[in-house]
Amino acid sequence: MDYLIPEEFSQFAELTRQFVRQELWPHEEEVERADCVAPSLAARLRAKAVELGLFGFNMPEEAGGPGLPYLAQVLIREQLGQASVALADMVGRPPKALLVCQGEQRQRLLQPAVRGEKIWAFALTEPGAGSDAAAIRTRATREQGGWRLNGTKHFISHGNHADYVIVIAKASQADGDVPAAFVVERGAAGFSVGRIHRKMGWRGYPICELVFDGVFVGDDNVLGAIGDGLRLGLANILESRIGVAAHCVGMAQRAYDYAVEHLRVRRQFGRQLGSFQGLQWMVADMAVEIEQSRALLYAAAREMDRGGDARAAVSMAKLSATEMAGRVADRALQLLGGAGYMAESPIEMIYRDARAFRIGEGTSEIQKNQIARACLGREMFA
Ligand SMILES: Cc1cc2nc3c(=O)[nH]c(=O)nc-3n(C[C@H](O)[C@H](O)[C@H](O)COP(=O)(O)OP(=O)(O)OC[C@H]3O[C@@H](n4cnc5c(N)ncnc54)[C@H](O)[C@@H]3O)c2cc1C
Numbered sequence: 001m002d003y004l005i006p007e008e009f010s011q012f013a014e015l016t017r018q019f020v021r022q023e024l025w026p027h028e029e030e031v032e033r034a035d036c037v038a039p040s041l042a043a044r045l046r047a048k049a050v051e052l053g054l055f056g057f058n059m060p061e062e063a064g065g066p067g068l069p070y071l072a073q074v075l076i077r078e079q080l081g082q083a084s085v086a087l088a089d090m091v092g093r094p095p096k097a098l099l100v101c102q103g104e105q106r107q108r109l110l111q112p113a114v115r116g117e118k119i120w121a122f123a124l125t126e127p128g129a130g131s132d133a134a135a136i137r138t139r140a141t142r143e144q145g146g147w148r149l150n151g152t153k154h155f156i157s158h159g160n161h162a163d164y165v166i167v168i169a170k171a172s173q174a175d176g177d178v179p180a181a182f183v184v185e186r187g188a189a190g191f192s193v194g195r196i197h198r199k200m201g202w203r204g205y206p207i208c209e210l211v212f213d214g215v216f217v218g219d220d221n222v223l224g225a226i227g228d229g230l231r232l233g234l235a236n237i238l239e240s241r242i243g244v245a246a247h248c249v250g251m252a253q254r255a256y257d258y259a260v261e262h263l264r265v266r267r268q269f270g271r272q273l274g275s276f277q278g279l280q281w282m283v284a285d286m287a288v289e290i291e292q293s294r295a296l297l298y299a300a301a302r303e304m305d306r307g308g309d310a311r312a313a314v315s316m317a318k319l320s321a322t323e324m325a326g327r328v329a330d331r332a333l334q335l336l337g338g339a340g341y342m343a344e345s346p347i348e349m350i351y352r353d354a355r356a357f358r359i360g361e362g363t364s365e366i367q368k369n370q371i372a373r374a375c376l377g378r379e380m381f382a
Helices: 007-034 039-051 070-080 096-100 104-114 229-235 237-265 277-306 311-336 346-356 364-376
Strands: 120-123 139-143 146-157 164-173 176-185 191-196 207-218
Touching (some): 139 176, 146 164, 146 191, 164 207, 237 277
Antiparallel strands (some): 139 146
């Protein structure tokens, strides 16, 4: 289908496509087996992504990024979605919260993240505060020259090997608690990694619990103003959601391509599998669903680029693509039969990996809430 994509954006997509096939796919099996991207491999892949100008592709020019419109960004992310989650993540996308860095924070925190030299984690979710992010209980109390942090975060991506963690906590003020963003560096006294969560998929992509037991954070490690925490926490949210949608379109396309090739090659009852009408119709359903999600994705990216209120469009794209990826992965697995269940094809990995995208960056139900607000008017939800 022709989505009237400008030629220069298609070139970024092609560059990423080649990077995925040449640099990431060869390592997929070892990462899946070891459930880890070896540090030396991670460093090599990040350096390559930096060299190609892909690392930090979401960053504006003033932060050292390429300043790409969202439409170009989703094309890149769609291609990255064709690799395993852990390997796709080697092309880092620093959080937008870092754009509020001031003075020396820019050299110490922002620029090394954009250059792929420092790994960050972003810690908002807590055992008692998931979809309801405003319910966080991690607390920061004022001290001479900074803040003292106490609390526990969980489900934090890369928390165990991040150079620093952006922690959203409630800062105690005379007139009540307000959310704020604090940077906790690895090795800070009182900061420790709790459980590394065992999980269903996303092998090689660690997710963990982080404990802050009286961690001192100097004023130079506060991001933005006290009170800005949730705004900074959610600064990224549209970009993260549309990124997830793009990733899911990419992973579904890979599952589809793999299944279609299988139907051409595999023969049963003396015929190609692809000649059975029941299977042909499954392929048709997959193709339609992928294209529907892709159309919503590009429309939402264009809405973001226009600068309008894109919240509902992005939620529609995320909801559609994440749910679709699960259905497409399931059909692809069925089309492959036993071979789809075995870890020798990428379908088994895609089937597992797709599931998490319906939860992270706002669950499917939270996306529906957002869409319903746009449909019914926000006053209905006061
Ligand atoms: C792979 C992965 C990586 C993650 N990485 C990070 C990270 O790096 N940093 C971070 O801070 N967090 C991270 N998270 C956490 C993620 O943001 C939360 O899991 C998500 O926000 C949902 O919160 P919860 O798991 O507590 O579910 P809950 O909020 O407890 O929701 C449970 C169920 O209730 C539904 N529900 C909740 N509220 C409503 C409502 N109002 N209306 C209708 N249904 C509702 C939900 O949709 C869901 O089905 C990650 C999660 C995953 C799975």
